[in-house]
Amino acid sequence: MMREKIADRFASVYKNNARNIYFAPGRVNLIGEHTDYNDGFVFPCALKFGTYIATSGRDDRCIRVCAGNFNDEFNQWTLDQSIEPDPNCLWSNYLRGVCALLLAQGHRLTGLDVYIEGDVPRGAGLSSSASLSVAFAKALSDINGLNLGVSDLARVAQAAENDFAGCSCGIMDQLASAGGRAGHALLLDCEDLGFELVSIPDDLTILIIDSRVERNLVGSEYNDRRSDCERAAKALGVTTLRHTNLSALEQGRSQLDELAYRRARHVLSENERTLRCAAALKANDMAVVYQTMRDSHISMRDDFEITVPAIDFLVATVDAQLNNDGGVRMTGGGFGGCVVALVPKTKASEIETIVKTAYCEAYGIEPNIYHCEAEDGARTLLE
Numbered sequence: 095m096m097r098e099k100i101a102d103r104f105a106s107v108y109k110n111n112a113r114n115i116y117f118a119p120g121r122v123n124l125i126g127e128h129t130d131y132n133d134g135f136v137f138p139c140a141l142k143f144g145t146y147i148a149t150s151g152r153d154d155r156c157i158r159v160c161a162g163n164f165n166d167e168f169n170q171w172t173l174d175q176s177i178e179p180d181p182n183c184l185w186s187n188y189l190r191g192v193c194a195l196l197l198a199q200g201h202r203l204t205g206l207d208v209y210i211e212g213d214v215p216r217g218a219g220l221s222s223s224a225s226l227s228v229a230f231a232k233a234l235s236d237i238n239g240l241n242l243g244v245s246d247l248a249r250v251a252q253a254a255e256n257d258f259a260g261c262s263c264g265i266m267d268q269l270a271s272a273g274g275r276a277g278h279a280l281l282l283d284c285e286d287l288g289f290e291l292v293s294i295p296d297d298l299t300i301l302i303i304d305s306r307v308e309r310n311l312v313g314s315e316y317n318d319r320r321s322d323c324e325r326a327a328k329a330l331g332v333t334t335l336r337h338t339n340l341s342a343l344e345q346g347r348s349q350l351d352e353l354a355y356r357r358a359r360h361v362l363s364e365n366e367r368t369l370r371c372a373a374a375l376k377a378n379d380m381a382v383v384y385q386t387m388r389d390s391h392i393s394m395r396d397d398f399e400i401t402v403p404a405i406d407f408l409v410a411t412v413d414a415q416l417n418n419d420g421g422v423r424m425t426g427g428g429f430g431g432c433v434v435a436l437v438p439k440t441k442a443s444e445i446e447t448i449v450k451t452a453y454c455e456a457y458g459i460e461p462n463i464y465h466c467e468a469e470d471g472a473r474t475l476l477e
């Protein structure tokens with residue numbers, strides 16, 4: 095439906111038919127939080143929501159973009175001059191960044207008319223921005239014959255966010271958006287970007303509950319967590335926390351301040367849990383999968399301190415319904431955003447009803463709840 099809509103919108107805005115349509119999804123992370131920028135392990139999957147990009151070639155060297163989510167606002171730049179971020183059009187910076195970085199890598203690009211629209215719930219922490227930059231990288235790769243693979247797409251999209259949108263995120267969101275596979279989660283090693291697809295049993299639903307708590311703090315707190323981790327790595331004599339483990343942390347404890355110690359304990363234990371969770375999912379040992387999710391939440395709450403009361407409430411409410419037959423934890427950067435639960439399909443609707451009522455009573459707002467499955471990553475919809 096979005097595909098038809100975006101083709102129609104392109105035609106009405108540019109008075110011309112789109113030649114190509116591309117799509118890249120948002121993501122949800124099952125486990126492995128704040129480990130990506132520590133070169134550790136994450137275990138996300140791609141979602142049904144994402145960003146759609148319709149394009150058609152131009153005769154000149156101009157890239158003209160129009161955003162459906164921003165009242166059809168236009169932005170444009172030329173490929174012949176140095177491309178800079180536009181402070182008055184923040185959404186365009188993800189696209190400007192992808193373009194500039196591909197040019198800097200020596201790729202030749204052609205002029206384009208572009209129409210964009212996405213259906214990732216905004217502000218929920220489900221990576222609408224990564225889906226935008228990955229979709230555009232995928233579009234430019236295909237149109238210009240660049241043949242970029244999953245990790246190339248993810249790297250250029252992440253660099254665009256880092257350098258042009260001022261967000262110092264890790265690589266998880268972009269990699270999940272580029273490389274997701276229907277019915278699977280990706281066990282990603284953020285050190286070398288190698289990944290393994292692990293299938294998720296058909297009888298489970300990925301339930302995503304958006305607390306709708308505004309993630310105001312996420313930028314500054316995120317950067318603080320990153321520097322706590324870097325301080326811990328330095329004190330332990332390693333380049334990143336990937337190169338140490340929990341027993342080395344205990345031995346080196348006196349070298350670290352208390353905060354750095356707890357942050358590192360989260361990251362190192364989370365790496366172990368992520369590997370354990372993926373192995374257990376492969377072995378269909380669901381009790382271990384669910385336990386690692388539960389432990390991950392506790393570690394994010396107590397050691398990494400990135401949860402808020404509304405999120406802890408949602409996790410506790412879901413957990414009370416599960417009787418150990420399902421797992422639940424906060425997902426994403428923290429300070430609001432979403433909770434993810436892996437639950438039997440047969441239980442999902444009942445949990446939804448109970449959580450809605452309880453959350454409304456406690457916080458006076460209705461959470462947004464999505465029943466999801468893992469979907470495919472970035473792709474061409476029309477060529």
Ligand code: GLA
Nearest residue numbers: 127128263264265266426427
């Ligand atoms: C945000 C970032 C990711 C990752 C998560 C936490 O989503 O964009 O790179 O660090 O937070 O796991």
